[in-house]
Amino acid sequence: MTHEVLDVRGQLCPIPVIRTQNKVKTLQGGDILDILCTDPGTLSDIPAWCRIHGHKLINTQQGDDEITITIEVTD
Amino acid sequence: MNQQRKAIALISGGLDSMLAAKVILEQGVHVEGINFYTGFCVEGHTHAIRERDRRRPKRNNALWVAEQLGIKLAIIDVIDEYKEVVLNPKHGYGVNMNPCLDCKGFMVKKALQWMQANSFDFIITGEVVGQRPMSQRSNTMPIVAKESGAGDRLLRPLCAKLMPPTLPEREAWVTRAHLHEFNGRSRKPQMALAEQFGITNYAQPAGGCCFLTNESYSQKLADLWQARKTRDYELDDIMLLKVGRHLRPRPHFKIIVGREAGENKYLEGYRHQFTHFRTVNYTGPLVLLDGKADENDVELAARLTARFSQGKNSESVHVLVEEKSGTSYTLDVRPLHQDEIPKEWYI
């Protein structure tokens, strides 16, 4: 099980979703991914993407300018 | 034994492609969605950038549609490949810079590649005969099927009954009788079908899918090509065309003026790539200068910056100029008067 970080700060949706999708393809069930974002759109888009594809949303942390979304990959 | 067939549905986020996918799902076919990101998509960006739009509920409509339908969705970055479509469309442009017919062919071709790579059987789109002047006429529909290479594996469930049967119909993977014969620009049949499926909350009925159908955006793109004397673009170029006021006071440079806090913040991300301006003693926008500028041009840009600040009626405004190289200095300038800004400067 690995814990990786994807930095999509400064990118606007849907690029963070595309990058998440492509990163997850390289991971395995149980792996954890932290996604660092700045576009508030990711707060709805990444969880929606996870629900559609059956991945688990572990945590969402929102600072002043930055958002960290943590997901667990499922097979 | 009947094998469950698989269809890949082009999902734009609008109602038509949602209905097309739903019609096929209802027939017991396994459906997954595909959505293409060209860089010109209306989706997301402007909402994310502008403060006043931030308060609106924001969602990616293609993802939302997929979730409502209970299907998977692949979002594909086609930014680079799409350039050829925009720069050299074989079938030309629509009213603005929208190369809709080439674009449709391109997207169906990409869907075909995905279909083949993932062992799916056919492709579905939400196209309706006669709905769009350029790309959805009865004589252009076969062009998309042919030029994409999809041939009769391309099914348009909303108007299939008006066209010759496709492979999925002939092979009885789907029942032709349960497909539709929508025709023309009326939205009523789509709305009735949506109601029948219990779909009540959907994105704007047949809104444009991209900025290329927008007149003002198209003018900015044409201006960019003319100024650079070459028809080309990078993602940053086309993103910046979505943001701010664009004025070209001289053929060799233009300025991009943030219209509000959200845009200023977005433009901040580009400040290392452009000479930029901001007012010091008054609240004002961040202004980027794109092109080559001598001393007089820089002063003109500073006076324009002052014009768009709270100090527009004062005698003198301090403007901080930061060059691409990192050098910075302050200019004290008289804001340009509105009469000194010819209408033609606005792109």
Ligand code: SF4
């Ligand atoms: S509106 Fe834009 S995305 Fe839609 S078909 Fe035309 S060029 Fe393509």
